[in-house]
Amino acid sequence: MSKVKYYYDPESLSYRKIERKKRTTLKYAFMFLLGSALFGFLFVFLASQYVESPKERALKRELQNVQLQFQLLNRKMDEAETVLANVADRDNNIYRVFFEANPIPDEQRKAGFGGINRYKNLEGFDNSKLIIATSKRLDILQKQIVVQSKSLDEIAKLAEEKEKLLEAIPAIQPVKNEDLKRMASGYGMRSDPFTKVRKMHWGMDFSAPKGTPIYATGDGVVVRADEGAIGYGKHIRIDHGYGYVSLYAHLFKYNVKKNQKVKRGELIGFVGSTGRSEAPHCHYEIFKDDVRINPINFYYGSLTAEEFNELLENASLENQSLD
The missing domain is CATH 1.10.8 (Helicase, Ruva Protein; domain 3)
Incomplete structure (x- = not known):
């Protein structure tokens, strides 16, 4: 029950009951509700600006x-x-x-x-x-x-x-040093053993006893192992790819056949004196793109510096070839 309020009336010298008008009550009620709403909005606004919710804190951490x-x-x-x-x-x-x-x-x-x-x-x-x-x-x-x-x-x-x-690439000698009698003749102008006329000698002659092993100087495929080329006698040609072909002539016998794949250092034949030859030796040539080149530059895989210098000196002598 609401309290009843009175006021003192000096004219009547008595207390009178305060009568609140309905409009005033509604006015106060409206102002209260409005103030509450404004306070609530302000509270929510400030809370949203300065107070983080658990979800907001989680999102912020994330x-x-x-x-x-x-x-x-x-x-x-x-x-x-x-x-x-x-x-x-x-x-x-x-x-x-x-x-x-x-x-x-x-x-x-x-x-x-x-x-x-x-x-x-x-x-x-x-x-x-x-x-x-x-x-x-x-x-x-x-x-x-x-x-x-x-x-x-x-x-x-x-x-x-x-x-x-x-x-x-051909990189070793076809005949081992310990099997050589001598490096008989090199690439260049040499005296022909039969005509005694100076002519171009297209390879190198490795003098060795008959039957001395001859080795492939590089990996490749045997493309010839026959006596079909004039003057070479029994000879072998190996295609190394990349334009390189090596030739081994005047053999005593073969140890490979045509189309056989060979590795560097593999035994392919034996020294002989077949064909146009004066004494047992291995005539060795190298072709690059079908052009004969000096084999002296292709022994880096089997010779020391001293051995190569000695070979170079012997190969440069303008002596008589063996074929």
Whole structure:
């Protein structure tokens, strides 16, 4: 029950009951409700600005964690870019130089992405700049890795070809030093043993006893093992690939046959004196792209520096050939 209030009336010298008008009551009620609403709104507004809800605190922690992850990702990309730059430097200045391949320009390695905006869907967020910058770095890094990967694939192929080339090129003497009587004649103008006329001697003569082993000077395929060439007698030709062919003439007998694959150092025949020959020896020639070249430059795989100098000195003497 509400309290009844009175006021003192000096005219009547008595207390009178305070009568509140209905309009006034409604007015007070309205003002109370309005004040309450304004207070409530202000409270909610201030709370939303300065007081975080559990959900907001969780989202804030999640955002901070994402920012930290982006920072860590950028550090890892810094490290990856440093490593990749080192690999690219070695690729251009060591690997490609060794295998005689053109270096990859920096413009090709570090090129960005032109055309349409690839990152439009990442715009409009609080951390859009960070996200877009990181995405660009990651895309460029991935592209550089692809370029480098293709380059290393090419280097690996070149290395494989180089290894095959080094195995194929004639690189040893056809007759071992301990089996030689002497290096009878070299490449160049020599006196013919039969006519005594100076003429071009297209190979090198290794004098050795009949039956001395003759070895393949490089990997290849036997393309001839017959007596069909005039003057060579029993002879063998090995195709080494890459334009190289080696010839071994005046053999006593064969140890290989046509189309047989051989390895460097493999026994292919024996010294003889068949064909146009004055004494047992191995006449040795090398062809490059069907042109005869001096075999003296192809013994790096079996001779020391001293042995090579001695061989070079003997080969340069303008003596008489044995065929």
